[in-house]
Amino acid sequence: MVPATTLSPKMPPTMPGMPILGNATNFVSSNGLSTDFLMRLQREHGDVVHFKAMKQSFYLVSDPALVRQVLLERVQDFYKPDALAGKPRGLARFLGKSILTSGLEEWRPQRKLIQPLMQHNHIAQYAHTMVGMGERLLTHWQNGETRDLHKDMTQVTMWIIAETMFGLDVTRSAELEEMGRLAQRIVIDELISPIPGWFVGREKKSAEINTALTALVAQFMAEHRAQNNPARHDLLSILLETRDENGQPMSDQFLRDNILTMFFAGHETTANTLTWALYYLSQNPAILKELEREVDTILTDQRLPTLDDLPKLPYTLMVIKETMRIQPIVPMIPRVLAGDTSLGNYHLRAGAFVLISPYVLHHDPRRWTNPDTFDPTRFSAENESKIEKYAYLPFGGGPRICIGNHFALMEAHFLLALIVSRYRLSLAPGTNIIPLRQITCEPKDGMPMIVTRR
Numbered sequence: 001m002v003p004a005t006t007l008s009p010k011m012p013p014t015m016p017g018m019p020i021l022g023n024a025t026n027f028v029s030s031n032g033l034s035t036d037f038l039m040r041l042q043r044e045h046g047d048v049v050h051f052k053a054m055k056q057s058f059y060l061v062s063d064p065a066l067v068r069q070v071l072l073e074r075v076q077d078f079y080k081p082d083a084l085a086g087k088p089r090g091l092a093r094f095l096g097k098s099i100l101t102s103g104l105e106e107w108r109p110q111r112k113l114i115q116p117l118m119q120h121n122h123i124a125q126y127a128h129t130m131v132g133m134g135e136r137l138l139t140h141w142q143n144g145e146t147r148d149l150h151k152d153m154t155q156v157t158m159w160i161i162a163e164t165m166f167g168l169d170v171t172r173s174a175e176l177e178e179m180g181r182l183a184q185r186i187v188i189d190e191l192i193s194p195i196p197g198w199f200v201g202r203e204k205k206s207a208e209i210n211t212a213l214t215a216l217v218a219q220f221m222a223e224h225r226a227q228n229n230p231a232r233h234d235l236l237s238i239l240l241e242t243r244d245e246n247g248q249p250m251s252d253q254f255l256r257d258n259i260l261t262m263f264f265a266g267h268e269t270t271a272n273t274l275t276w277a278l279y280y281l282s283q284n285p286a287i288l289k290e291l292e293r294e295v296d297t298i299l300t301d302q303r304l305p306t307l308d309d310l311p312k313l314p315y316t317l318m319v320i321k322e323t324m325r326i327q328p329i330v331p332m333i334p335r336v337l338a339g340d341t342s343l344g345n346y347h348l349r350a351g352a353f354v355l356i357s358p359y360v361l362h363h364d365p366r367r368w369t370n371p372d373t374f375d376p377t378r379f380s381a382e383n384e385s386k387i388e389k390y391a392y393l394p395f396g397g398g399p400r401i402c403i404g405n406h407f408a409l410m411e412a413h414f415l416l417a418l419i420v421s422r423y424r425l426s427l428a429p430g431t432n433i434i435p436l437r438q439i440t441c442e443p444k445d446g447m448p449m450i451v452t453r454r
């Protein structure tokens, strides 16, 4: 915390709002978080702006240098919202004190333990599963049919995360998926709803979801322990074998919280990235053509991609990175202030949320030419190196940067190359695609596409 004597006396500009409501209905609508509103905040009031939604104060921070302070240089001042002491809220309601939701002290040993298991050399062994599950999905496709690609991408990424992280039976991971959807709705609702949770049944529903999640994970752990198969290399098996410095195994609570975290954080995000990539490709025929040319050259006769192919498919990766720029899958990175502090010469008040919006940063015309145009060449080796630090944040930044970023990019790289090598996808006629932005951004009513064999 900045000592009181050095606090700036200047308050940031405030977006005017309605009495009581503030800007609640502008900030969150039936389509989730409103990026139009966030863009307006920055355009009209600058890079640090205050607004209120109900009783809650928010600051939107949109200058990369200040974002760097929040996420990297002064992490001790800007808390993960779920990690503040007291009653668990937000994602911590469901994920407890996991690597995603814990405060710095409790987070550090967890990150140390899990990080090596998510690095390149370790996840390389999952290549086979990623490609195999992709191929399995394509066996369900009929030439010329219309399919919901969002559902398909969720399905395949769920198979992959279930297999690589927990060696899980895929049919039961669907139960987890459904509970995840409900949980996400509760978390967003809680952010702005003025009505006490017990009144709207939020507490009761959360408790029910939690009981069901705990029971399901306890069952997975019991099965792993009973099988005791040393050949397994999924994350859960490794964590079950892990001992701390005192030779003690990880607690069941630790395992439960982190297994659920990896499951929820680790598939829907990649599923949405792929879904939006396929959407933007369907809207940009010249880019699709360029991608098909690359994929056809490397994956001759539609053979399956291997790990060695990935460096030879740079344009495929550029398409993925540009998708995550134009449609960031995590549209908002929130932090909360435990005490008053200063940022960029402004005084920020305790209890307020500090919001970093990858969407606003990625559409800032000061940093991106024609920000609404889908253009993968922004991520060519030459151009990518010129992107300002903390202006492109699909995976967040600083010590809490996404631990699954290599995993996600490898998975998306494989699946996109595989799909494009075999099928051409076009949006079903008469479809209106609406982004629904909650914790992640998905197409509100699915992504109906016609799949045509190449």
Ligand code: HEM
Binding pocket: 099, 100, 101, 111, 261, 262, 265, 266, 267, 269, 270, 273, 329, 330, 333, 334, 393, 394, 395, 396, 397, 399, 400, 401, 402, 403, 404, 405, 407, 408, 409
């Ligand atoms: C394209 C896919 C993905 C995107 C866009 C994404 C995005 C993010 C973002 C923005 C954060 C930072 C949140 C914050 O600072 O508050 C984050 C954290 C995290 N992500 Fe991802 N993620 C993706 C895939 C994955 C995968 C595949 C996994 C696991 C297999 C994963 C696990 C996590 C975890 C555990 C954290 C918390 C890390 C920490 O606090 O130390 N994510 N992710």
